[in-house]
Amino acid sequence: MTKNPFQIGVPVTGPELADRQTELETIFKEVLAGSRLFLISPRRYGKTSLLLESRNRLQAQNIPVAYVDLYQATSLAHFLDLFGRAVLEAAEGAVEKALRMAGEFLRGVRPTMTVSARGLPEWSIGFSQQQPDLLKQRDQILALPQMLAEGRKIRLAIFMDEFQEIRALDGPALERAMRASFQHQPRVSYVFAGSKESLMWEMVQSRWSPFFRSGPTLSVGLIPPEEFKKYLSEKFLKSGMSVKPERLDEILAGSDNIPFNVQYLCHALWIVKNGEGNVSSEDIRSGIEYIFAAEREYYTALWDQLSLHQRRTVRALAKSGGAAPFTAAFLREHDLGPSASVARSLAQLLKREVLNKSETEYRFADPFFKAWILSTMP
Ligand SMILES: Nc1ncnc2c1ncn2[C@@H]1O[C@H](COP(=O)(O)OP(=O)(O)OP(=O)(O)O)[C@@H](O)[C@H]1O
Numbered sequence: 366m367t368k369n370p371f372q373i374g375v376p377v378t379g380p381e382l383a384d385r386q387t388e389l390e391t392i393f394k395e396v397l398a399g400s401r402l403f404l405i406s407p408r409r410y411g412k413t414s415l416l417l418e419s420r421n422r423l424q425a426q427n428i429p430v431a432y433v434d435l436y437q438a439t440s441l442a443h444f445l446d447l448f449g450r451a452v453l454e455a456a457e458g459a460v461e462k463a464l465r466m467a468g469e470f471l472r473g474v475r476p477t478m479t480v481s482a483r484g485l486p487e488w489s490i491g492f493s494q495q496q497p498d499l500l501k502q503r504d505q506i507l508a509l510p511q512m513l514a515e516g517r518k519i520r521l522a523i524f525m526d527e528f529q530e531i532r533a534l535d536g537p538a539l540e541r542a543m544r545a546s547f548q549h550q551p552r553v554s555y556v557f558a559g560s561k562e563s564l565m566w567e568m569v570q571s572r573w574s575p576f577f578r579s580g581p582t583l584s585v586g587l588i589p590p591e592e593f594k595k596y597l598s599e600k601f602l603k604s605g606m607s608v609k610p611e612r613l614d615e616i617l618a619g620s621d622n623i624p625f626n627v628q629y630l631c632h633a634l635w636i637v638k639n640g641e642g643n644v645s646s647e648d649i650r651s652g653i654e655y656i657f658a659a660e661r662e663y664y665t666a667l668w669d670q671l672s673l674h675q676r677r678t679v680r681a682l683a684k685s686g687g688a689a690p691f692t693a694a695f696l697r698e699h700d701l702g703p704s705a706s707v708a709r710s711l712a713q714l715l716k717r718e719v720l721n722k723s724e725t726e727y728r729f730a731d732p733f734f735k736a737w738i739l740s741t742m743p
């Protein structure tokens with residue numbers, strides 16, 4: 366039996382990536398131009414995939430790229446270590462050289478090489494945990510990219526994924542220090558990607574934020590349905606299955622066209638069909654059931670965490686399809702009480718990432734959760 370061709374939960378690159386030509390081109394051009402580009406989208410739309418594909422394409426043109434995922438950083442010292450190592454490795458090309466450069470350029474650190482539990486070589490820069498020293502080291506590390514790029518007369522790109530998390534690390538201090546340092550780095554291009562949309566927009570649009578209007582923004586939206594359908598249909602065909610265009614429309618509709626959810630449903634379809642045959646509407650329903658079973662514990666735990674009022678609010682939204690018809694009749698019908706309570710519940714649901722908010726309406730971050738609510742709590 367062939368392998369399930371629909372990948373979920375890992376970033377996709379190369380032939381696994383559907384469409385995104387415009388976005389890739391924009392990232393490429395902005396990096397060449399030396400910009401600070403802000404890449405913003407809801408979760409699971411494919412930001413990390415875009416960053417990794419862009420990194421491959423830039424590296425093919427001899428532009429080194431350092432990739433840092435801020436979700437990995439658990440403290441300021443840890444972030445500096447991740448950032449410093451990524452930058453040194455990208456600019457120097459090899460761990461041994463990176464290690465030597467760290468010892469040479471950074472004062473007050475103790476770079477060390479260790480062997481991981483899996484027997485792989487690992488190294489760390491070895492920051493001090495003492496506040497005044499750490500802040501000095503922070504400024505050295507932030508200035509490092511330009512210094513290395515200047516030394517080698519190259520352009521260097523730095524991608525920071527889940528960038529909004531810097532606010533959790535050191536309040537506004539780190540953000541201010543970054544802005545101060547990065548604006549004197551003509552050889553270094555930055556792409557800041559983030560999924561907490563309101564925080565990311567605030568970082569670029571609020572005049573009180575250090576990164577206020579410091580670069581262009583790129584909102585990553587959905588993949589155009591026709592492009593996505595072409596990609597999916599080829600994948601089904603190549604793996605020995607087939608699917609009619611009308612069924613692909615049903616798949617996209619059931620997944621709200623969100624890239625992760627579309628792939629998840631196709632992944633599930635491939636499993637329930639044992640990788641064979643023609644996809645029917647009945648199969649699509651079985652695919653959704655398969656996902657409900659796989660996610661049952663997670664969905665139940667999520668539902669348990671919601672207050673009764675939040676549950677009534679999400680259920681009402683699931684029924685109405687996400688538009689916000691908060692009329693008096695609607696509030697009465699769903700027993701939602703005064704609109705101030707609804708506003709409180711909506712704010713909590715956004716914070717818990719159950720919902721996203723676009724300009725005009727609330728959307729379920731996970732359309733399968735919406736379907737699960739409708740099927741379990743009719
Ligand atoms: N261009 C694409 N073509 C095909 N599938 C895609 C594409 N972009 C995203 N996906 C699907 O979505 C999943 C999530 O992609 P990715 O991790 O890049 O998104 P993300 O926005 O970084 O998500 P998160 O918010 O969880 O970090 C992938 O595993 C893949 O199934």
Ligand SMILES: [Mg+2]
Nearest residue numbers: 412413414526
């Ligand atoms: Mg990601």
